[in-house]
Amino acid sequence: MIDSTIRLQVRARANYLCEYCHSSEDASAALFEIDHLIPRSLGGSDELVNLALACQRCNRYRYNFVTGIDPLVTGRSFII
Numbered sequence: 001m002i003d004s005t006i007r008l009q010v011r012a013r014a015n016y017l018c019e020y021c022h023s024s025e026d027a028s029a030a031l032f033e034i035d036h037l038i039p040r041s042l043g044g045s046d047e048l049v050n051l052a053l054a055c056q057r058c059n060r061y062r063y064n065f066v067t068g069i070d071p072l073v074t075g076r077s078f079i080i
């Protein structure tokens with residue numbers, strides 16, 4: 001469980017924008033979620049440096065992947 005103070009810090013740091021697609025939480029019907037850059041299942045922590053504010057779409061799309069195809073280059077690269 002992420003501490004409520006840390007949640008507020010993540011939201012404020014992101015200026016209430018999804019840190020992946022930059023959409024505004026104000027334009028969303030639901031509050032954005034706190035995403036773990038390195039998922040807990042892979043040993044990621046609940047520390048501020050491992051957290052990002054994410055809209056539901058980005059958070060679901062990313063799931064627990066930490067790498068992906070970069071369309072600007074061939075091959076895989078880190079997305080975090």
Ligand SMILES: [Zn+2]
Nearest residue numbers: 018021055058
């Ligand atoms: Zn997003």
